[in-house]
Amino acid sequence: MSDALSIVRPSRFGHGTELTTGLSTRAGGPPGSVFGMNLSFAVGDDPANVCQNRARFFGELGIGTGELAFMQQVHGSTVTRVNAPGTYPACDAMITDCSRLYLCVTVADCVPVFLLDRGTHALGVVHAGWRGTAAGIVPAAIDALRAAYGALPSRIEAFIGPAAGGCCYEVGTEVAGALDPGHVTMRDGKRFADLKSVNRAQLLLAGVAAVSIEVHPACTIHEDSLYHSYRRDGHRSGRMIGVAGFSGRVDFTG
Numbered sequence: 001m002s003d004a005l006s007i008v009r010p011s012r013f014g015h016g017t018e019l020t021t022g023l024s025t026r027a028g029g030p031p032g033s034v035f036g037m038n039l040s041f042a043v044g045d046d047p048a049n050v051c052q053n054r055a056r057f058f059g060e061l062g063i064g065t066g067e068l069a070f071m072q073q074v075h076g077s078t079v080t081r082v083n084a085p086g087t088y089p090a091c092d093a094m095i096t097d098c099s100r101l102y103l104c105v106t107v108a109d110c111v112p113v114f115l116l117d118r119g120t121h122a123l124g125v126v127h128a129g130w131r132g133t134a135a136g137i138v139p140a141a142i143d144a145l146r147a148a149y150g151a152l153p154s155r156i157e158a159f160i161g162p163a164a165g166g167c168c169y170e171v172g173t174e175v176a177g178a179l180d181p182g183h184v185t186m187r188d189g190k191r192f193a194d195l196k197s198v199n200r201a202q203l204l205l206a207g208v209a210a211v212s213i214e215v216h217p218a219c220t221i222h223e224d225s226l227y228h229s230y231r232r233d234g235h236r237s238g239r240m241i242g243v244a245g246f247s248g249r250v251d252f253t254g
Helices: 047-060 130-135 137-149 173-178 195-206 230-236
Strands: 019-024 068-071 079-081 086-088 093-096 102-107 111-117 122-128 157-160 184-187 190-193 213-215 240-246
Touching: 019 047, 019 111, 047 240, 068 093, 079 137, 093 102, 093 137, 102 111, 102 122, 111 137, 111 195, 111 240, 122 130, 122 137, 122 240, 130 137, 130 173, 130 195, 137 195, 157 195, 173 190, 195 213
Parallel strands: 068 086, 068 102, 079 093, 157 213
Antiparallel strands: 019 240, 093 122, 102 240, 111 122, 111 157, 184 190
């Protein structure tokens, strides 16, 4: 029997929409598994456990495994427009306006960001590590939503999910120098970066209203009982998946 399943569900998108969103956690995996509720095949976990975990997570959300779009994340600033399920190479954000097509982002400290423009039935998911954050992956996704679907930044709603927090995310000079210094603090001679606050600031600069941004308070490094963290656990860390998509009729091609 698996442990009790726990899913982070953004309250930002929970009203008047057919959008389905959720982020998996460590909770809900097979008892005794060092990886817990791991959804990645790339960390050394038993593939049978990963398949079971994915079926349980997506099943709880009412999502079929044949309706998923994944990214081969590379910590860059490439945004890909997707119209069909599958795995899309070398990108860290995906956008779509198709129904029954669920966009996935894989994280274990990096920042998952969901973007929604109800007016154009368009959405995006973003994987924002420090390199992608420094390169402006979130503003790039907003620009892509506007170019592809006519989305308006002033109408976009955003969710910034659990990620490494400024309380625990210690960085070196390279990372600190790549980020806005206003989001890097010094404590006891060490530098700590707050990637969630950087991405929130970028959303604001892109034209998203402050009241339309939800930031989850959890730090994945600090809250070891609920979230996977590569920074904390290294090779023993599993991965979480955030997913977003519109329900309704199938309208993707392929």
